[in-house]
Amino acid sequence: MGYKELVIYFLANVLVGTIRSSWIGQFIPGRIRRGEISSLLVKPVSILSSWIANNIAEKMVKLAFLIPSVIATGYWLSVGFPNLNIWSWFLVVITTISAGTIYFLFDVIIGLLAFWLDETTWIMSLFIILEALFSGRVIPLVLLPLFYKEIAILMPFRYMMSLPLEILSNQLDSWHIIQALTIQTGYLLIAILLYRVILKHGIRRYGASGA
DSSP states (O other): OOHHHHHHHHHHHHHHHHHTOOOGGGTHHHHHHHTTTHHHHTSSSOHHHHHHHHHHHHHHHHHHHHHHHHHHHHHHTTOOSOOOOHHHHHHHHHHHHHHHHHHHHHHHHHHHGGGTOSOOHHHHHHHHHHHHHHSSSSSOGGGSOHHHHHHHHHSGGGGGTHHHHHHHTTOOOHHHHHHHHHHHHHHHHHHHHHHHHHHHHHHHHHHHTTO
């Protein structure tokens, strides 16, 4: 990666990191233990709807301030705007949305484990550490030693953050983009399935306990 690609990577890192951020998982266990989740279960809409709405609303406010700042910083550092074609910009948008969805669902899934576990903080902490190491959030995956880079390609964390940044900074050719999109789609489907299964069985356990 040259100077321009590296600067674009870390500036975009700020935006993508904000778009895909999620914090609901740390609050779900407390709501389950206090019985507050019952009010969400009786509503006619999905339990996920209120969490998604809250998540998106806060992101929109943050992005309204961040986007102009990031663009201005890019020009100040003399890198300008990424020179991508329409297809590449489309892929950046799609992979960013998918990355945010995967991260959000995994965050919720960890929170929902409180249906069975008294303490989920250690799981969330482990998730955050692994995500920081293998998502490209701290260091671009291309700069990792080959062994760790190959591990990162197979783990879900790359597809929660790094993939749109790699496309944005022109790190991938067409074949590797197709390969990465396939894996990201697979992890998205796995996350949706896990969420549905865990929520279904968690609610059943919750009801059986008389909460």
